[in-house]
Amino acid sequence: MICRFLLNSFPRSNQRSSSRLNRWILLWSLVIAVVCLTSFVPTDAQAAPSPDTVKQLIQINDPSSVIDIEIQGSVVHLNGSVTEQASKERILQTIAALPDVTQVVDNIHLQPIAPLSLAPLQQDAEQFWDKALLYLPRLALGLSIFLLLFWLSHPLARLLISPLAWVTKSELIRLVMQRSISVLIILLGLYIFLRLAGLTQFAVAIISSTGVIGLILGFAFKDIAENFISSLLLSVQRPFKLGDVISVEGNLGVVKQVTARATTLVDYDGNHIQIPNATIYKNVIKNLTANPxxxxxxxxxxxxxxxxxxxxxxxxxxxxxxxxxxxxxxxxxxxxxxxxxxxxxxxxxxxxxxxxxxxxxxxxxxxxxxxxxxxxxxxxxxxARERIFPQGIQLVTNGHPQDETxxxxxxxxxxxxxxxxxxxxxxxNETSDDISSDTDDIRQQAAQSRDPESGANII
CATH class of the missing domain: 3.30.70.100 (Alpha-Beta Plaits)
Incomplete structure (x- = not known):
């Protein structure tokens, strides 16, 4: 009817043009009819699920599983193995819950648990032994050098600091320099040992971390480091010596002991006073015996x-x-x-x-x-004071008129x-007066008293 309507609507004067137009109209009418018919035809077919989605779900539930996926329409076939039964059930339930899946074909079996084997450990042990035999001469040489330098560190340090005796007489300076050089020699031996053992990066890390550790300890023990550096400066400058009478921050006494941390004074009451070296170095020092x-x-x-x-x-x-x-x-x-x-x-x-x-x-x-x-x-x-006598002053004599004194x-x-x-x-009695100095008595008391803290004098 649609075709007939379209044919009647055109004039019949031109027969050739109308026949060509009839063919085009007929073709488009067939296309429209097919589209209309397919839109009303019911179908049970559904879109197939995405394989990537199924693989991601399987990996989430069991990363160690080995499963092949085959999708036919809305049916998913699973072939492979998993490690646990619980993992298998989770995979089946998760895939079956997808909206595009109507059926899940289960061909999944559990993987057998392999018995514990010592073969890998044995293989690693054999490789380690082979490498040890290969590096054994170098290890022996490095260990020998390390032990030799460790044993020679103190004698070498004493030999290297011997010229300091011409520069300073401070025992603390010599002791600090000797220990520092000894530590450097030991670190050199450790570096050579690690280098020969094939641990070059580790050796470099140890040497680098030494400075970092020193910096950290310097911040952590700031006060202790400050007192120690002050003791070094006091040892070099020597503003006083043992037995001198000094006054620091109102504390007057005889210098008994100077250690790496504090200076001990014995005052004229016999008390021991410990003053941190940083306090002494940063304050005014009055030396009363520098000039007799x-x-x-x-x-x-x-x-x-x-x-x-x-x-x-x-x-x-x-x-x-x-x-x-x-x-x-x-x-x-x-x-x-x-x-x-x-x-x-x-x-x-x-x-x-x-x-x-x-x-x-x-x-x-x-x-x-x-x-x-x-x-x-x-x-x-x-x-001058003012004294008031309201009743006056009564003079008393001896009572005889001739004697008016x-x-x-x-x-x-x-x-x-x-x-x-x-x-x-x-x-x-002037010559018998005692005018002797009390300083010698205080020095004797300081020498006879016990040391308030351990440590040798540095001055």
Whole structure:
């Protein structure tokens, strides 16, 4: 009907053109009819699953399986073997669950478990033995060189550092250099042994890791390394020696021991004080025995009614006559300041600290000066104070009109007489005063006491 409709719609004037057109119309009508018929024809055929998908699923469930895959439409044939029954069941269930699979043909069998065999181990052992026999001469040579260098490391190190004795006398410097050279010689022997054994890369790794390990240890033990380096610098510069009296950060004492970590002082109370070497090196060090001459000083105040020149001359005469005071440098008596009630004199004197004690000499000089000023009527007043007597002062006499001498005048005369007598006694006993230095006593106590920590002196 469609063809007839198309034929009637064209004019019949041109018979040839219409016949050609009829053939084209007929052809297209057949094509349209076939398409329409195929679209309504029911079919049970489904698309086949992808082989790659099936292979991926099998590998996921059992990577060690050996299975061949054959796909016919929606039917999947599996031929091969797996290691476990559980793996087989998982593979079948996973593939059967695919939407494009209608049937799974199971031709999978379990792989037999091979018995334990020592053949591979035996083969490896034989190969190792063959290689060992091949490298045995080189191993023996490398081991001999390593043991020889290990045995000769200390003598060689001592021989190599012998010129250091001309440069420094520090035992610590020589010890550190000797140990460092010994370690380098041992590492050289280890490198030669590994190189002859065929472990060149391992030898290079060991040598390289030595520096890395040293860097790591340096950061980890920063304080210890700082004290050790400070001990090296103290050993080289030698700002003090054993037995010297030094003062560091308010700690005064005799140097007893200097190790690679700390310096031990024995103070004048007999206490052991350990100070880290880094602290000593970074702070001010006062060495009191580097120069045996030490200056002592004290202040004494005289009244404003006294003669300043006379007081200075008396002090100079007393210090010049005392055997503990050095004549060179000469002592001095200077005016320090003017106080509320006294003129304060600063007395300077020098002593030999190796034989005399500065505090003892200062004590004796102050005692002699006080007695000399009292004998020469030079007043030593205290600070000015105001005293108020609301009821007045009652004078007491002896009760006889002819004798009007006050009692306080008599007592003052007797007091001055007693002071003069004490001054003569002080002058007479001056030679018996103990002015010896305490440093020797502290040194003896330090020598007799136990060491607070192990380790030899480095200075």
């Amino acid at each position: 001459r030490m200056r002592g000083h004290f202040v004494i105040g005289i009244g404003y009614d006294a003669s300043i020149r006379k007081a200075q001359d008396i002090a100079m005469e007393i210090m010049s006559d005392h055997h503990g005071v050095l004549a060179d440098p000469e002592p001095q008596v200077l005016i320090k300041n003017l106080g509320p009630s006294t003129i304060n004199l600063q007395v300077y004197f020098w002593v030999n600290a190796e034989t005399h004690s500065v505090p003892k000499v200062a004590s004796i000089l102050m005692r002699l000066l006080v007695r000399a000023y009292e004998a020469n009527q030079i007043s030593l007043p205290d600070d 006050p009692l306080n005048t008599i007592q003052s005369t007797e007091h001055n007489s007693n002071k003069a007598q004490e001054s003569l006694e002080d002058t007479h």
